[in-house]
Amino acid sequence: MRRILTVTLLASLNGGLGCTGVKTYLDRELPPPADPHAARAPGQKPHVAGRTDPAGSVLQAAAQVPADPQTAPPLSRVDEFVGFAVAQNPRIGRASIAIDAAQGRFVQAGLYPNPELAASYDEIGDRTGPGILSVPRLTQTIVTGKKLRLSQAVAAREVDQAALELIAERYAVAAAVRAEFYQALALQQRIEVLTELAGLADESVENGRALLKAQKIAKLDLIQIEIEREKIQTDLHAVEQELPPAYRRLAATAGNSALPVAAVAGTLDGLPDYDLEATRVAVLATHPDVRAAKVGIDRAQAAVRRAEAEPIPNVTVMGGFVRQFENKSYDGTAALSMPVPVWNRNQGNIREAKAELARAALNVTRVENELADRVATAFQTYAAARERAERYRRELIPRAEETFKLSLDAFKGGQFEYLRVIEAQRTMAELRLEKNRALGEAWRAAAELSGLLLEEAWPPAPPVPPMKPPEPPKQ
Numbered sequence: 001m002r003r004i005l006t007v008t009l010l011a012s013l014n015g016g017l018g019c020t021g022v023k024t025y026l027d028r029e030l031p032p033p034a035d036p037h038a039a040r041a042p043g044q045k046p047h048v049a050g051r052t053d054p055a056g057s058v059l060q061a062a063a064q065v066p067a068d069p070q071t072a073p074p075l076s077r078v079d080e081f082v083g084f085a086v087a088q089n090p091r092i093g094r095a096s097i098a099i100d101a102a103q104g105r106f107v108q109a110g111l112y113p114n115p116e117l118a119a120s121y122d123e124i125g126d127r128t129g130p131g132i133l134s135v136p137r138l139t140q141t142i143v144t145g146k147k148l149r150l151s152q153a154v155a156a157r158e159v160d161q162a163a164l165e166l167i168a169e170r171y172a173v174a175a176a177v178r179a180e181f182y183q184a185l186a187l188q189q190r191i192e193v194l195t196e197l198a199g200l201a202d203e204s205v206e207n208g209r210a211l212l213k214a215q216k217i218a219k220l221d222l223i224q225i226e227i228e229r230e231k232i233q234t235d236l237h238a239v240e241q242e243l244p245p246a247y248r249r250l251a252a253t254a255g256n257s258a259l260p261v262a263a264v265a266g267t268l269d270g271l272p273d274y275d276l277e278a279t280r281v282a283v284l285a286t287h288p289d290v291r292a293a294k295v296g297i298d299r300a301q302a303a304v305r306r307a308e309a310e311p312i313p314n315v316t317v318m319g320g321f322v323r324q325f326e327n328k329s330y331d332g333t334a335a336l337s338m339p340v341p342v343w344n345r346n347q348g349n350i351r352e353a354k355a356e357l358a359r360a361a362l363n364v365t366r367v368e369n370e371l372a373d374r375v376a377t378a379f380q381t382y383a384a385a386r387e388r389a390e391r392y393r394r395e396l397i398p399r400a401e402e403t404f405k406l407s408l409d410a411f412k413g414g415q416f417e418y419l420r421v422i423e424a425q426r427t428m429a430e431l432r433l434e435k436n437r438a439l440g441e442a443w444r445a446a447a448e449l450s451g452l453l454l455e456e457a458w459p460p461a462p463p464v465p466p467m468k469p470p471e472p473p474k475q
Contacts, residue, residue: 089255137320145312157299175451186440201229382445
């Protein structure tokens with residue numbers, strides 16, 4: 001009798017059966033990715049500069065940014081806005097909570113079923129005696145086939161996927177904040193260019209009025225000069241109306257639409273240098289979406305093993321104490337039961353799990369193709385805009401400025417009409433505005449590439465040219 005109760009109690013307390021530790025996918029180390037930047041010394045090995053541990057970056061940035069943006073000093077630099085977003089953006093908070101939920105499912109999947117405690121009184125009202133009392137009666141299901149361990153293996157893969165989703169969300173938010181930052185910065189610099197051009201237009205109008213008074217130009221020429229000034233002023237007022245909504249978009253993307261943004265500080269010079277093929281290789285090697293898709297294969301394999309273990313019957317043991325009042329005896333009772341897998345051997349769920357495994361394998365290729373498409377689209381915009389901006393900076397704008405200066409000198413010497421000067425001024429203004437627009441597009445595309453590459457310190461510092469060794473003193 002005591003032996004029966006002891007065996008039953010030990011079975012009920014042994015919650016560790018089939019529930020051993022499970023290693024996760026994130027315990028593995030990945031090789032370093034290729035360098036997406038094209039500028040490398042001959043023979044230098046590929047390396048992505050500025051990348052650090054993603055989880056550590058999240059915690060460090062969250063610790064540095066004050067919780068109340070209204071009492072904090074105003075943000076102005078791109079790294080300040082990114083740090084604020086890492087700490088405050090609800091997208092990152094939701095991804096963090098998803099990890100906690102997945103860890104809860106992992107714990108729950110390994111818990112042993114609770115024992116059942118029952119009491120019964122049989123043969124109530126029997127004329128031959130007062131009946132039979134069974135107190136207590138303990139029932140415990142013993143899980144076989146390592147089902148708990150296999151269930152935890154599935155849940156562990158879900159924890160890995162949630163952790164990778166947090167990393168992906170963190171850099172997606174950083175890329176979005178960077179893109180909005182440089183959109184606002186480009187608008188600020190456009191206002192500066194238009195303000196300078198408006199000043200030149202005002203001078204042109206004053207000169208035109210003086211020339212008209214001196215009867216050196218016609219009234220129609222002055223009207224055209226005034227129209228050019230009005231056009232520049234209209235563009236200036238329009239961009240000034242665009243800037244406050246750009247600040248609000250930046251604040252909302254950072255995670256708080258009420259975040260005060262008075263101005264942003266930065267430069268559109270020093271555009272990062274990327275290479276298309278190196279970027280594609282690096283993204284496919286390290287991006288969390290690809291890693292999560294590969295973890296999905298591990299999860300599907302674990303789910304197949306769990307489904308195949310389900311037909312192994314669990315064993316239910318029962319033991320109890322019996323008091324028979326009729327013959328005044330104290331007895332024990334024991335029972336053992338298990339289902340017989342004759343009709344239901346979990347065939348349908350096994351088939352579904354294998355189909356999910358095949359779909360998970362195809363999902364890796366789908367994710368890689370989508371990421372490659374995103375890289376190509378962003379790089380297409382980046383390369384084209386960068387080329388336009390560089391041509392404007394190196395060739396077109398210097399020539400337009402020289403043309404304007406020569407036209408003005410020629411007019412002062414009596415060789416050109418003043419409208420030729422105005423035409424040269426208009427060309428110079430259009431080229432400077434187009435350069436600003438191209439730089440804004442290039443920086444926004446570069447921000448998208450930085451998120452795909454998981455770049456932490458961005459934009460990277462320009463390379464420092466090597467110092468020449470000092471020349472030996474002459475004899």
